[in-house]
Amino acid sequence: MNPQALMDGLVSGSMIGLGAVGITxxxxxxxxxxxxxxxxxxxxxxxxxxxxxxxxAAFSGLTTPIGPxxxxxxxxxxALVAVALNGGLALLVDALLxxxxxxxxxxxxxxxxxxxxxxxxxxxxxxxxxxARPAYYSKALQIALPLGGGxxxxxxxLLSLAVAVVLVVAxxxxxxxxxxxxxxxxxxxxxxxxxxVGIRVRRVIRVVWLLGAGLAAIxxxxxxxxxxxxxxxxxxxxxxxxxxxxxxxxxxxPGAMLAGLIIGLSEAIAVQLVGAQWRAGVSFVxxxxxLLARPQGLFGRAE
Amino acid sequence: MSLELVAYAAFFMTMALSYAIICLGLNVQWxxxxxxxxxxxxxxxxxxxxxxxxxxxxxxGRLGGxxxxxxxxxxxxALVTSGVSFLIGALTxxxxxxxxxxxxxxxxxxxxxAALNLESITxxxxxxGFIPRPFSExxxxxxLFSLLNFAIVALLVIGLYLVLERLARxxxxxxxxxxxxxxxxxxxxxxxxxxxRLQAFAIGGGIMGLAGAxxxxxxxxxxxxxxxxxxxxxxxxxxxxxxxxxxRGAIFGAILVWGIWAASAAAIAALxxxxxxxxxxxxxxxxxxxxLCLILLWRPRGILGELRQVSRHLTPRRTPDARP
Numbered sequence: 001m002n003p004q005a006l007m008d009g010l011v012s013g014s015m016i017g018l019g020a021v022g023i024t025x026x027x028x029x030x031x032x033x034x035x036x037x038x039x040x041x042x043x044x045x046x047x048x049x050x051x052x053x054x055x056x057a058a059f060s061g062l063t064t065p066i067g068p069x070x071x072x073x074x075x076x077x078x079a080l081v082a083v084a085l086n087g088g089l090a091l092l093v094d095a096l097l098x099x100x101x102x103x104x105x106x107x108x109x110x111x112x113x114x115x116x117x118x119x120x121x122x123x124x125x126x127x128x129x130x131x132a133r134p135a136y137y138s139k140a141l142q143i144a145l146p147l148g149g150g151x152x153x154x155x156x157x158l159l160s161l162a163v164a165v166v167l168v169v170a171x172x173x174x175x176x177x178x179x180x181x182x183x184x185x186x187x188x189x190x191x192x193x194x195x196x197v198g199i200r201v202r203r204v205i206r207v208v209w210l211l212g213a214g215l216a217a218i219x220x221x222x223x224x225x226x227x228x229x230x231x232x233x234x235x236x237x238x239x240x241x242x243x244x245x246x247x248x249x250x251x252x253x254p255g256a257m258l259a260g261l262i263i264g265l266s267e268a269i270a271v272q273l274v275g276a277q278w279r280a281g282v283s284f285v286x287x288x289x290x291l292l293a294r295p296q297g298l299f300g301r302a303e
Numbered sequence: 304m305s306l307e308l309v310a311y312a313a314f315f316m317t318m319a320l321s322y323a324i325i326c327l328g329l330n331v332q333w334x335x336x337x338x339x340x341x342x343x344x345x346x347x348x349x350x351x352x353x354x355x356x357x358x359x360x361x362x363x364g365r366l367g368g369x370x371x372x373x374x375x376x377x378x379x380x381a382l383v384t385s386g387v388s389f390l391i392g393a394l395t396x397x398x399x400x401x402x403x404x405x406x407x408x409x410x411x412x413x414x415x416x417a418a419l420n421l422e423s424i425t426x427x428x429x430x431x432g433f434i435p436r437p438f439s440e441x442x443x444x445x446x447l448f449s450l451l452n453f454a455i456v457a458l459l460v461i462g463l464y465l466v467l468e469r470l471a472r473x474x475x476x477x478x479x480x481x482x483x484x485x486x487x488x489x490x491x492x493x494x495x496x497x498x499x500r501l502q503a504f505a506i507g508g509g510i511m512g513l514a515g516a517x518x519x520x521x522x523x524x525x526x527x528x529x530x531x532x533x534x535x536x537x538x539x540x541x542x543x544x545x546x547x548x549x550x551r552g553a554i555f556g557a558i559l560v561w562g563i564w565a566a567s568a569a570a571i572a573a574l575x576x577x578x579x580x581x582x583x584x585x586x587x588x589x590x591x592x593x594x595l596c597l598i599l600l601w602r603p604r605g606i607l608g609e610l611r612q613v614s615r616h617l618t619p620r621r622t623p624d625a626r627p
């Protein structure tokens with residue numbers, strides 16, 4: 001086994017994990033599988049692209065690469081704006097669609113179907129606005145640094161790995177150590193009862209959307225930085241994201257991250273063993289295996 | 304002129320009715336049983352590829368081309384897709400309802416992947432050509448040819464409709480609706496919900512496979528690009544707009560949505576310069592997506608709602624309330 005493959009798997013796994021944390025949160029608290037989450041990832045990437053482009057055009061100093069990285073200050077600033085914009089987008093979709101369906105007491109499966117409709121609408125809008133041509137944050141080439149043991153990684157890859165780990169720890173602390181985190185877990189246990197004891201359920205739902213869409217934006221920016229930005233990028237990530245959320249156990253943040261890393265590594269190993277063209281099948285195999293052997297996932301509870 | 308119009312109308316209706324068959328399959332799964340399938344395109348593709356393999360003449364560098372009659376291809380496509388549906392249903396149907404959605408989404412991704420990469424079976428990205436078309440010996444007379452093709456698809460839709468209506472009013476159909484409405488009550492009456500759901504899922508999948516086979520033989524050429532998620536989405540829009548749970552609604556929705564789709568494609572071709580058309584075509588998808596969401600919000604029963612029918616011996620009445 002080529003140790004370099006493991007490094008690449010770890011990096012792409014951290015990206016999958018970041019997206020899967022968002023899915024697992026919305027899944028456990030809003031109680032439906034959100035097929036539009038992949039497209040929140042793409043929208044986040046394009047928000048950052050548009051903002052970074054504008055910033056770079058206005059202040060050319062912001063495009064000079066920071067230290068060893070391939071991008072200038074325009075991108076991290078744009079990523080923060082993208083987190084906010086993406087949160088706004090999620091709240092808008094919730095206000096227009098999911099919130100109304102919740103008010104009608106629609107069944108889970110109607111919500112899933114609506115999210116499927118929202119997903120295709122969001123993706124096609126992106127394609128209409130930005131065209132299907134791939135885009136990049138930076139055209140600068142990076143030299144991969146030797147890390148010892150025959151493993152190399154670019155500074156961008158190491159940075160995104162670090163960002164993913166920091167964010168997952170932060171979300172985990174938010175859920176376990178703060179009042180809003182406790183409220184979120186209460187709503188996920190029983191929405192009606194949480195409302196009865198005075199938790200403001202609608203506020204919790206808004207926070208969940210902001211958090212999920214914000215994480216999606218960061219996942220989109222890292223995916224765009226490490227690979228490329230395309231309207232389809234979220235759709236291609238969707239199956240790995242669901243597989244990771246289910247493997248980790250719905251509702252478990254550390255589980256989603258760990259499962260994301262497992263899927264990233266398995267994909268890297270599969271690319272070595274059977275060829276890159278079968279990469280997308282790995283998540284399906286893992287999904288089927290989890291559903292057969294342990295449907296509640298690694299850290300989930302049986303229903 | 305008018306003859307060309309008739310030929311076009313026949314062509315249009317043949318396409319629309321081939322979608323109506325997929326819709327009828329989805330109606331068995333979703334409309335009558337409440338089982339969600341996000342991978343319709345994958346199931347349709349399985350039927351199309353199986354039928355193409357069975358009926359095309361032998362081809363160098365690819366498995367088969369068994370040169371069998373078209374009817375054998377259609378039957379084979381339906382049976383294999385039904386088997387695939389059974390397997391995937393057996394895996395997920397007893398779990399949470401949206402796990403099945405995720406698993407069927409995975410099926411569509413994997414079928415797409417297999418169609419692209421198993422070149423020795425599926426022809427890879429270039430697909431399979433020279434799929435025999437029904438009545439191809441009459442292809443010289445394009446009007447007669449179109450009308451006969453339309454007739455065969457129309458007969459298929461009518462036949463399926465009659466069988467499915469019969470099934471929906473049979474004791475079997477009643478159990479399916481009972482499970483959909485209140486699973487606990489159905490279980491208490493001794494009905495094995497998992498078994499019934501699985502049967503409906505496999506039958507619906509088989510019908511989708513049949514539709515895929517019919518479409519493949521009507522177009523004469525298949526490639527992985529034909530089976531993108533947009534197909535799943537179109538079929539869902541057809542069923543929801545027409546009225547899920549109602550077989551007539553499924554057929555009507557297919558014709559209506561396919562008509563809107565074809566008309567908007569023509570409008571885009573007329574209004575936009577050739578360089579911009581691919582981009583403008585994405586607006587079609589946005590339009591259908593918004594329409595689907597609006598229907599879910601305002602008229603979840605669709606245009607033709609489900610009829611309340613307890614048994615075929617009683618006269619049907621309209622359900623007074625919308626199903627949530």
